[in-house]
Amino acid sequence: MNRQQLIELIRRKKSFLCVGLDSDINKIPRHLLSEPDPVFAFNKAIIDATIHLAVAYKPNLAFYESRGVKGLQSLEQTMQYLNRFSDQVFTIADAKRGDIGNTSEQYARSVFCPKESGFEFDAITVAPYMGEDSVKPFLGFDDKWVVLLALTSNKGAFDFQIIENKATGLRLFEEVLTRSKNWGTPENMMYVVGATKAEMLADIRRIVPNNFLLVPGVGAQGGSLAEVVRYGMTPECGLLVNASRSILFASTGTDFAEKARQEAQSMQQEMAAWL
Amino acid sequence: MNRQQLIELIRRKKSFLCVGLDSDINKIPRHLLSEPDPVFAFNKAIIDATIHLAVAYKPNLAFYESRGVKGLQSLEQTMQYLNRFSDQVFTIADAKRGDIGNTSEQYARSVFCPKESGFEFDAITVAPYMGEDSVKPFLGFDDKWVVLLALTSNKGAFDFQIIENKATGLRLFEEVLTRSKNWGTPENMMYVVGATKAEMLADIRRIVPNNFLLVPGVGAQGGSLAEVVRYGMTPECGLLVNASRSILFASTGTDFAEKARQEAQSMQQEMAAWL
Numbered sequence: 001m002n003r004q005q006l007i008e009l010i011r012r013k014k015s016f017l018c019v020g021l022d023s024d025i026n027k028i029p030r031h032l033l034s035e036p037d038p039v040f041a042f043n044k045a046i047i048d049a050t051i052h053l054a055v056a057y058k059p060n061l062a063f064y065e066s067r068g069v070k071g072l073q074s075l076e077q078t079m080q081y082l083n084r085f086s087d088q089v090f091t092i093a094d095a096k097r098g099d100i101g102n103t104s105e106q107y108a109r110s111v112f113c114p115k116e117s118g119f120e121f122d123a124i125t126v127a128p129y130m131g132e133d134s135v136k137p138f139l140g141f142d143d144k145w146v147v148l149l150a151l152t153s154n155k156g157a158f159d160f161q162i163i164e165n166k167a168t169g170l171r172l173f174e175e176v177l178t179r180s181k182n183w184g185t186p187e188n189m190m191y192v193v194g195a196t197k198a199e200m201l202a203d204i205r206r207i208v209p210n211n212f213l214l215v216p217g218v219g220a221q222g223g224s225l226a227e228v229v230r231y232g233m234t235p236e237c238g239l240l241v242n243a244s245r246s247i248l249f250a251s252t253g254t255d256f257a258e259k260a261r262q263e264a265q266s267m268q269q270e271m272a273a274w275l
Numbered sequence: 276m277n278r279q280q281l282i283e284l285i286r287r288k289k290s291f292l293c294v295g296l297d298s299d300i301n302k303i304p305r306h307l308l309s310e311p312d313p314v315f316a317f318n319k320a321i322i323d324a325t326i327h328l329a330v331a332y333k334p335n336l337a338f339y340e341s342r343g344v345k346g347l348q349s350l351e352q353t354m355q356y357l358n359r360f361s362d363q364v365f366t367i368a369d370a371k372r373g374d375i376g377n378t379s380e381q382y383a384r385s386v387f388c389p390k391e392s393g394f395e396f397d398a399i400t401v402a403p404y405m406g407e408d409s410v411k412p413f414l415g416f417d418d419k420w421v422v423l424l425a426l427t428s429n430k431g432a433f434d435f436q437i438i439e440n441k442a443t444g445l446r447l448f449e450e451v452l453t454r455s456k457n458w459g460t461p462e463n464m465m466y467v468v469g470a471t472k473a474e475m476l477a478d479i480r481r482i483v484p485n486n487f488l489l490v491p492g493v494g495a496q497g498g499s500l501a502e503v504v505r506y507g508m509t510p511e512c513g514l515l516v517n518a519s520r521s522i523l524f525a526s527t528g529t530d531f532a533e534k535a536r537q538e539a540q541s542m543q544q545e546m547a548a549w550l
Contacts, residue, residue: 023380062374068392069347071385076344098402099337100496101370103297106337110346127373129404129424131431149404154375156406159454166441177421179434210393221375272371 002143003187008211009090010057017264018048018056018214020094020098020244021078022063027249029256039074040063044081049261051089053268056240057082058092058214076118089118090240091112091121092147092214097138099129104137106212110143125192125214127240128176132183139184146189150176150204153194153217156164166243170195171199173200178208186210195231197221201231212238218267219246225267229274237275243267276365276396277418278462281487284330284365285512289547292539293331293489294321295369295519296353297338302524304531314339314349317531320354321523324536326364328543331515332357333489351393364443364513366396367422367489372413373402375542379412387416398422400467400489405450407458414459421464425451425479426493428469448475452482461485468507470498470516472542476506487513493542499505500542504549518542 001009021043028042035041037241047057054159059078063164064071082091097107107124114120121163123145126135129233151161161173170178186208193204195217203214217223218241225241232239243263251259276282285291291481296318303317310316334353339346357366372382382399389395396421401410413421419503426448436448445453452466460485468479471490479488488507492498493516500516507514518538526534 024381060326060374060378061383062372062378062385065385066381066388066392068385068394069351071392072344072347094374096374097337097371097407099335099369100427103337106299106335106341109339113341117341117346119343126400127404129402129435130371130427130429131434131436133429133431135431148371151534152405154405154408156408156410159406159449160404160447161406163438163447163450164441166439166444169441172435172438172447175435175438175469188326222317268408 001086006055009088010275013052014057014240014275015053015055015268016241016271017054017238017267018058018092018240018242019247019264020216020242021046021057021059022244022248024063025067027252029254031236036079037074039071040077042080043177044243045257046260047082050247050255050264051085053087053264056090056092058094058242060068060244067231074120074226079119079121087260090123093119093121093124096125096149098130098134100130100261101133101137104134108141112144120184123190125149128180129245132179135180135183138189143253144188147181147182148176148189149194150191150199151200153196153221153223157194157197174203174207177204181208181211186212190214190240196221196226197225198231202229205232210234210238212240214240216242216243219243225268225270233274241271246265276361280392281330281365282511284363285550288327288330288545289550290328290330291512291514291516291546292329292488293333293367293515294329294522294539295491296321296324296332296334297519297523299338300342301332302478302485304527304529306500306529312349312352314346315352318353321372321535322533325539326360326402326523327422328536329364330540331365331367333369335369336518345454354394354396363432364389365398368399371400371424373404373405373409375405376412377408383413383416387419396533398465400501401423403455407454410458414463417484420487421459423451423455423466424474425466426468428470428471430498432469440515449478449482452479456486458482461487465515467491470503471496473498473502473506476503480507485509485513489515489517489519491517494518500545508549516546
């Protein structure tokens, strides 16, 4: 999906909600465990309940890899289902990959080359520590995106990401933004910026005024949607705000899909008012 | 495998060679493509040819994930085979993972909890960008190890890893070492330091005098074993030097395993002289 299509999707659905599919088999409703593939059954129900409210879905690969081959099969089923709606949703592999060039190339193929891997996503999250040649291989695919970590939502973000560069005065996350914005364009690069650091969004927008930002941390992690919009929204929206646990596990009973829908609708309605 | 066992293994085999299983299906000998699982057949032949010469094997997960479920099955076969020799080899999942705490916990389970994932490695490579709470979940498993990225072997290492902290005067990779050495101990933390930056090993050893270092970049990437030993070796060795392509693809004919053995033996003999 390209940038213009994503912007139109946001306008059509009046939403910039991304649903994070952190589908922990130990947290899904117990009655699903008798299904042939409980995690896929859970994801399908969540998708069906929220697809009119969300513009993006973000499977968190860790929750599939922790179940090995079986987990990857659940992810494959989920992506085959989501790809039926490829003009209605943007998909992000939340994977935080990044390695030397020939290896990043393989990671890119794992999510962007369905003939080889069985998987097709629109985007993948990438970690910047290894620099330009670790990120560039992900940028060589038409209408595919890198979502690069800039300022994350967790406590550990303060360990290294805010270190101030003696030579430039920029903090590390600002260095990442400043350098990487020349590796791609606003047509194929987004950034992860945690909602728990919303006040820093103003600094971030000075460096990357037009790039989309993927914003986790609203909901279970405590970030505020109003603050994110205030400091991060652009005329074209420029935001994908993710919620995972608050939607997926709104209920652990047989009404989980309905409760997920209600939670997503509540966020979508707030978003519609901001758009 | 614990530290003492690893040190004994190095002494017994007179080697600190790690063989990187970057087993690209497009590069393995063509005659293997008729095997039921060509990548496993390749890995098994490489392991059989080198197991008396190498102390560690490091499957690079990207080369398996790029083939989707089939690739993960090849990795599963490979690890089941390697785990038959669990007292003779140390195994590293080269994955460069790292995410918020609840997600890193899942990545840890994907490599350290065989009952859940089917996979059991001794160690996993982890990226430090997201800080302490992204690394700590990997450290909660007995005799399992984190191999944290410090100074990588690629050109992009110079983009962010050498940024100098205005507050402390330390470069980013030194900040990573200084802070993270308190997250674990030399019993469960190693660091990735590229052989292509061997002269910086002296600075690194001042911060982490006792931790094992995993050193890629000798061979195809151009690093020198003599330089790595000179600046990085400790009385207990303290090094695992990785070679991937130079061993795996020493020949692409039917003699590939024999040529791999010769290449590994040449490195092992040089290592034996240094020990």
